[in-house]
Structure formats: C-alpha cells, structure tokens
Amino acid sequence: MARMNMVQALNSAMDVMLARDPRVVVLGEDVGYFGGVFRATDGLQRKHGQHRVLDTPIAEGGIIATAIGMGVNGLKPVAEIQFADYIYPGYDQVVSELARLRYRSAGDFSAPVTIRTPCGGGIRGGQTHSQSPEAIFTHVCGIKVVMPSNPYDAKGLLISSIEGDDPVVFFEPKRLYNGPFDGDPHKPAVPWSAHVRGEVPEGHYTVPLGRAEVVRPGKDVSVLAYGTMVHVAEAAVRATGIDAEIVDVRTMAPLDVDTLCTSVCKTGRCVVVHEATRFSGYGAELVATVQEHCFWNLEAPVQRVTGWDTPYPHAFEWDYFPGQARIAAALRQVMEAA
C-alpha cells in the first residue's frame, strides 16, 4: 500500500480513471502543462495527452458549461475550479443546467460531470480563497455533494464520483491537502504519512457516495462533521475526555440519514460542526434531520459549532475558524444538559 497525501490521492484517482476509461477528460485553469496550482493534476497531461487533460481559458462558467456539453456528448469530464471561491460565475450552469438536465428532459439527456474544487480556510487566503460554499449546492436538487476528510476517502470518493452517472460537486478541504490538520495552527504540521488514512492503494477502488462513516465510536454524544472539522473534532474530543462518537458525513447530498441518526439515537446527544457560516448553513439540515428522526431519544438541545456569519477575515482566521475550544465548549454544554 502506498503512502499518499490528499493531493497525491486525488491525482492518483484521476490518473487511474484516465487510464481505465477513454471517456474521462480533465479540464480547468492551469491543470494541464503546469499541473494545477495545488499540483492535483501534476504529470497527468504529460502521461495522458493534451486532448485528455486540458488547460482552459479563465472562465468558470465556460469550464462548467463546456463540461456539460462534453458530458452530453458521451465524455466524463472532471472539471477543476481553482478555488471554490471562484465557482460563482459557473453557478447558473450548475443550478439551472447541470442539476436539472436529467429531470427537464425526462432522462433523455444528462451530463455526468464531476466538479472538483478546493475549499475551506486556514491558509491566510482571506475571503476570496477560504470559503466553504457547500450549502448553496446541497440546496440544489439534482447534484451530489461530497467532501472527503482524508486521502483514502478522497481517492475512493473521487473515483465513485467520476464513475457515477450523476453530476457531483466534489469539495476538497485544502487545509487537509498535506496533513490531518487538527485546528491548532501553532503546532507543527503533521503529514499524512503518519496517519492510517494516508495509506492509499495505487490502483482502482471506490468509496461509495451517500455513505457516512463512524470514525470514532463512542457512547456519550454524537459529533457530525465533515472535511477538516473531522480532525478538529477528534482533537477536541481527546482534550475533553468525553466519549464522543464522531461521524464523518463524507457525502452531504444524498445524506446517509441511517448512519447519522443511528448514532444520535444511541448517544442521545448531538453536536454538529462545520467551517462554513452558520445561518442557513448545512448544519441546519443536519439538525433538522436529527430532530425529525431522534427527537424522543435526545437528552439535550443539539448544538452547532460553525464559522461566524461574516466573510472569512484574513487577519483573524483563527478567531473565525471553529476550533477545538469552541467544539469542546459545545460538547461540555450538551453533556451538562439534564
């Protein structure tokens, strides 16, 4: 088994799929000759050729629209939007076109487009390189929305996304590209090579979409998280000594209600964590789902720990980031409730 960081795992997923399936093409800004600003497509054009791995003009709407056209014409495009913060010029193409094509043509047309895009903060990227816009995509019916938390899942989920027949928006928490960041920027960085989920098969395998995973079993409280926040939650749980069960959501849409609600019904308490802003955030969907399915098992009000309802501020990113202290406080609060 190889050791890979998340960038290498994503690269490997695309490499495997380009080799296996002649319909797969990769396109995006700087993804070809240069290999991507985060190196996720490094070497792929050299290996698979200029007609399989395409540099594009700087036009996110154009990238997504042409990917739709390619998908309609039988290809399986994997489009990179360089930062999730740049995806908005392509939003109409996602919402009005990509997500509804199958429905509006009663199955006559569809476009199996995978849109990869780095999200999240913690790299001093300010408001235009730090956003987590997953909720504005989960609110759109007709697309799947994924966010992995480790290299193994990243590769397996990306392969599943590419192989599937439906469009997927695949968010990559860029603070996790090089290591399992636990929310403390003052500690030395930990590489993926030291983490069990940094072990990644070199060949083809899949991690199914629509399935959450219990990454830490526990009996006191369920923590529902995804992306970077899985690791921050793990560190917060260790610090508090509370026996929490951590569930990595992995696919936000469609949601694995069974895994999430089985956990919450078992523990009777729940904390929802995400980095994105709070108001109308994806956490609201999780809390509503828990309330519907677990109300009679709940011992305490469900808590949300999220980014504040402001743009991501450059200088205060660690005051903005929902770190260990805030998660720990929420854990204690749900434990103290009668």
Added chain:
Amino acid sequence: MTPRSRLHVPEPPARPGQEPDFSYVQISPAGATPRPDVTATAREIEPLALGMVRVLDEEQRAVGPWNPHLEPGELQVGLRHMLLTRLFDDRMQKIQRQGRISFYIKSTGEEAVAVAAGMALQPTDMLFPSYRQQGLQVLRGRNLVDLMCQCLSNTHDMCKGRQMPIMYHWGSGNIFSISGNLATQFPQAVGWAMAAAIKGEDRIAASWIGEGSSAEADFHYAMTFAAVYQAPVILNLVNNQWAISTFQGFAGGEHKTFAQRGPGYGIPGIRVDGNDFLAVYAVTQWAAQRARQSGGPTLIEHVTYRAAAHSTSDDPARYRPKEEWRAWPLGDPVTRLKQHLIALGEWSEERHAQLEKELEAHVTACWKEAESYGTLTGGPALDPLTMFEDVLKEMPPNLKEQQRELRALREAEGTGRATTPSSSAAGKG
C-alpha cells in the same frame, strides 16, 4: 477518407529550457500608426485595433502623430512614479519571502500601463483596477505606509484585517476596492460611467483587466453595456502574455488581437505598446477626451509582459523560459522612459541613481513606520471582535450574539495570543 474534426490546443512558442520566441507579437514601427480625430466613428478607427500605437522609437526618441508632447517635468514625474512602484513591489516581495506578510503580487514590467494611463486622467475620474495596478495608487499620491499597513493587516489597515494583501481601496482617491474575483470590476466601471452620464457629470471611469480574465463573461457584459449606452469609460485590457501558467493563446489571442474585440461590439479598439509611457499616455488621453465629449467607450489593449511571477504563490520557471523577460521585444517601460529623458538632455544616469537611492530610502522609512503599527507576528494587533462590523450597516442580532460568544471565549482563553502566518496559496483571484 472522411474529414474529421480535431481539437486545437494552443501551445506557447517556448517552454522552460527553450529559446524565448516572441515572433508572434506583431509590432508596428514607432510613429507609423495614424491618429484619428477623437470624433471619428468606430468604423473609421478599426485599423487601430490591428496595428500598434508606438511613440518611442529604437533610440527612444518621441516620433509621430501620437506624441503627446509632454513637458520634461511631467515625464520626470512619470518616471518617478514608475520607479517608486517598482521599488515598492521589490520590497514587498522580499518582505513576503521573510514571512512577514502572507502574499504579494508584483507589477514589474507593467508600470506604464497604470502610471501613464492614470496620469492622462483627471484626479476626479474613477478607477476600477485589477490587482496589478498599484501604480495608480502611487501616482495619485497614496502614502505607501497605507498600502504596507493593508498588506500587514495591522492596526492601520484600511481593510481592518479582512482582506488579503494588495486588495486596496481608496474612496477619497477615487480608486475602487480591488476584488479577488476576476474581471468583476470591468462591467462595474461601465455602470459607474453610466451613472456619471445620467447625472451629467464631467467625470469618466477607467478599468483594467488582464487578457486572461477577458475570458470571463464579465468582459462581455462590460462591452455590451458600454456600447449600448455609449458610456464614458475607458476599458483597459492588459495583455501581459501570461495568466499564471497559461499564455495569451488560451484567452483567444492566437486568432485576433484583443483590441479587435472592440469593433465587434461597435467600440473603438486601440492596440498600444504598453511599455511605451508616451504611447499609453497619448492613447488614454485620446480615449478620455472622446468619452468626455459623449463619444462613448474605448477598448485599449496594452501589449506588455508580466516580468514577475503571477504572485508569491507561483513559480513561472515551471512553465516558461527564464530568459523571456530579457527577450521581450518591447523592453522595459522604466528603462525606455529614462533613456528618452536622457536623449532629451533632461536626465542622466547619475540623476537616475540618485533618485533610486532617494526612493529606496523612502520605501525603507515607510516600512519602518508601517511596522510600528503592528505585524502579523508582533506589535499592536487589531481587535478580532471588529470582524463582525460592516457585514451590514447595523449589526443584526445573530452577529451581536456571535460577537458576545467570541468575546467570552477569548476572555476564557486569556485572549490575544498572536496568530502566526502560514503560507498562502492564491490563484487567479
């Protein structure tokens, strides 16, 4: 055999390790391009989109109908602004390499595109730059300390710590807030200019985008609205050959000049030597006069070269020959204006060296002052509780609650541990 289509993938003329090749850049001789009257119709101006307005010849003498006949004193001011912009850029890049700011974008080699164009406009005209026209701030007299404090996110930061470095704004200087998202300012400038026309003001707008970001739909919005309403706006397209790793062919430059897009919309398109201070000045002056006389918009393609990396997060050695900048056929705008002034007998190498020393000292003094207002790692720090301000004009209840929560959390933690910078990776934003 049945003919089959084949995908064309643009290839730059040279990659790392190869000889730079700029034979694709069509260059007109200095003085050769006619200067139409500002009242000429868009159709009459069409040939200007294909040629190249140049004033400085090979000996850096000013020739031809576009010579703006500036006084030596004005040229010296222009040289000073360009040199100061370059030295400021060099210093800020070093400071970023030392880890004292998170990110920086230089404008090296493109100083004339901002400075000469800005000098040909009135201080009351509104500017909508991209992130590579810091020369506009310099020429309008912005205190460098203000720019440095923004890059430092310190207690004097105009953005109150909310923005990455170089995302300046200057309301009283009539320079709009720089966006990290590309090309958005282009149609906004058109709207500003439409408002000026609606109000009957004698003010015009000018905006800048790169050739790379002209692929965004915003370019089309800007051109269409500007043409429909004949807005008093100058739309500058800075063709610096590179958009991070993709050369101008990926923006559509292989088949037509970018200036030629103007006539397609019914807008005059002028292609200009962007490293010729006098040519950029003259073309801007022409377009400004036309706009003020209700002649409508002009698209100006500035042919120049991005001498530096895209940003401090970029490494151009991976995708283009290192020697390209030295091989660039339109030279260096600072050197060319310097040599022009020397040819006029109004400047000398000694005076230039003296000016460089003086400006270096100025930059150093500004940096010392800026640092005294705090850095990412030390000194006075901004209050993080201010992050909740300005989301809306009045703070809504949810933000008041979140501000209380953060205050309590910081008090519980003993507050104020300094945050450390980490490497920032910013793309085309």
